[in-house]
Amino acid sequence: MDTILRNTKASSRQLYLDPRTKILLCITVSTVMLAMDNTGIFVYIIPVMTIVPLIFLAIIKSPMTAVYYGILYLVAFFVPKMIVAYLPQAVNLLFTGVLATMTRLIPGMSMFYFLIATTSVSEFIAAMERMHIPKVMTVPVSVMFRFFPTIVEEYHGITDAMRLRNVGSFRNPVDMLEYRLVPLMISLTAIGNDLSISALTRGLDAPNKRSNMCAIGFNVQDYIAIAVSVVILILAALSMAFGI
């Protein structure tokens, strides 16, 4: 019957790429953004890097996010230049500078957004297992992802209860923290205990190698993307060493 477990090729939902390729792209974009400055060959490469996320946004058909990204980047790029002359030095120090550094961070963060939005947890874990990352890392990571929505759900339950009791407003910060975090931790540890016994009675602790049903694998588009990333990374290394 129809199930994603039978998929053998990456679809548009996954940006047509293997999770490992996406991880490499993330690392490449962030390395370039962080380590390189606007000199030499990178004057050309950096603008290209900032456009790459837009291409991906087009693939996953998310025009609103594309617009959002575009606006954010343009603001971060142009606004500091315009206002730097008008503001006192202290503000420039802390505020304008930070805004300008945003141009460095936005492409990296959007690449991460793609990684998360187009890779299911199981695919991610499959990629990790293929890379021979041991259980001590894959189990915490999968539990971590599984708990993110749970944390949100439990938190909302608690804030609803707080509203009905008329507590937890910002008047008393210590109480505010205590009333939110303590029930949250109690709730999460209770769920965690239940989850442990459910997973352990289904063999989580088995010492053998785990199979993985998620089909991941490299295709033509992966090889192209990997090749481009490797080239850029080599150029980056050369640039740092010899300053081209």
Add this chain to the structure above:
Amino acid sequence: MITTHNVNYTYENTIEGAALTGVTTDIAEGQVVLLCGESGSGKTTYIKAINGLLSHYYEGNMGGEIMVSGKDISKVHLYELARDVGSVFQNPKSQFYTLMTDTEIVFGCENMGFKHDDILKRFDKVVKAFKIEDLLGKNLYNLSGGEKQKVACASVGALMPKVFVLDEPSSNLDIKSIHELRDIIEIWKKNGKTILIAEHRLNWLKDVADRVICFEDGKIKFDTTAKEFFDYPVEKMHEFGLRAPEKFEPKYSRVQDDAESISISKMKLTKNKETILDVDNLEIPKGSVVAIVGNCGAGKSTFARCLCGLEKKAEGTVKVSGRKITPKERIKKSYMVMQDVNHQLFTSSVEEEVMLGVTDLSEEEKEQKLSKILEEMDISKYKEAHPMSLSGGQKQRVAIAGALACNKDVIFYDEPTSGLDYRHMKEVSESIKKLNDMGKTQFIITHDPELVQECCNYFIYMVDGKIELSGSWNKENIRFVQSFFKLD
């Protein structure tokens, strides 16, 4: 298939006595055994003994011998036992490890390291057998409790163990889901599996169980055939502390007076472009105890949340005796005793918890009010205790006490008796009746016909976000509710 010989078990760090004492049982292959008993009687501990959790997960002292499928439980690792004993637990939301149904079903097989094709075969087999094709490809967070339990059953079923143990699997389920769960158990029974089910709600297993073992204080009270057991009169069942819904005969009918009424009109809520609540017009007499019944997903919780003012996006007006009440005012005057009581206990002592949010009284007045409320809720002796150290029922009463302290007029309950035995269910209904005597209006979302029978005097039946039927206990309504709970 399963033999226990003189098993004793005491949990570490417990003030109670032994959880199991001298338990000797012999269960043949293919038997379906119903384990019943009050809360704390040992039936859950017995299940944990069989699936290996007592020996390998919990801390405590174990004596005696447990053999399953010829293996000594204490000498076999939990992951090895996974192929012999499949466990399904009570809470649907904390049993899934992955985020999607397909991956959840194959989770156990993946752990075992089975080959790809083997896993696909098992997957196909179990999905077909349980008829859950329509649940494939969905996010587990979006499924109802019943659907989650089906996926949990499929997940352990894919490992094809010979023994299945289920620990109160129907606690959080509606009537429809319980019947679907029963169908799954019948499939297992047909395949010759040995099944142990610990339960409070016994009716749904009437034609499925072969044998009934009742626990009390960690010992086996009686061990009889299912036929004999289900012929016991209601009084005898209640004596044993067991639930025994028979016909539906509401005991608590309202004294007809011309009380004011709460009228709700055009209450609507849309989420993701879908209308999940659409109540055109509803009038409830003030001071009633209203049962809200319906299957999962009918909109009961949504309705309660909108009515008490929690849902900011809800439309509609609520009037009491003609006067409009805004959502803000409704929050001030309402309280909800939630299904997950952990969400609403915030402090480290019962007295602090009850008086939380009470700001307009002097210290003396507070003390007086506190003692009075604690007395009424029968929790005076727990005044200094930490709310989290109390039992489930006591925690509920602390939550209700808190509502009383804030002078709340309308109290909502979300499944207050799921997972409770007869005695505790009676305690809850006593609290509700007490509050009713104080003039509070109460709404109870419930799947429990015994609770409705004990203390409700009005009801609302919801389907797909709409209210199909509502009213007090006239002949037709009683008959309708009886058939809804499948008690006829």
Add this chain to the structure above:
Amino acid sequence: MSSKETSNRLNGKDLMNVGIFTAVFLVIEIIVACVLGVFPMGFLLISVVEAIILGIPMMLYFIRVKKFGMILITVVINGVIMILTGMGPDALRYGFFIGLLCELIMYWGKYKSAFKAILAYAVFGLIAVTNYIHWLYASEEWLEGQRSNYGDAFVEGVSGAFSAGWVFPILCVVTVVAGLIGGFFGKTVLKKHFVKSGLI
């Protein structure tokens, strides 16, 4: 009679604990960074505020840590996520050693001492500071690169605080102190709730 695994290897239950608490850690870390990062002075306070807020959940975590390696895994996961989100390899590079130091402190306390746990937590708070390292020390070359973009006026204006050598060490010290406060606060809350109610 029972064959419980009392070895020092991390078993399934431990790994699940790591997952749960790492999730809480990351969620709070991201929320604090997003909320404070908008304000001008905010981004310098991120590590301090985090150290105080995370006191409750992280102390609960540290009290449950009875074996070597759990905190280290949390740190590594955090470091990898920082790399993937484009915040740089420092969180992993320096974080690894910070994590190791935390593990050693916990080991020194034989996983029983509450005081050592607070100390370990205070050191753990330095993880947030690793994200600043890049900005504070790479700023020189970066600013030079920015001259061509923004002109001299901007560069003069911004170069002030970033290149002041005393900012970073002070930040570290303040973060550790905040961690001690947060840890102590966390322990008090734990005693008040978790110990009193018997959950620990």
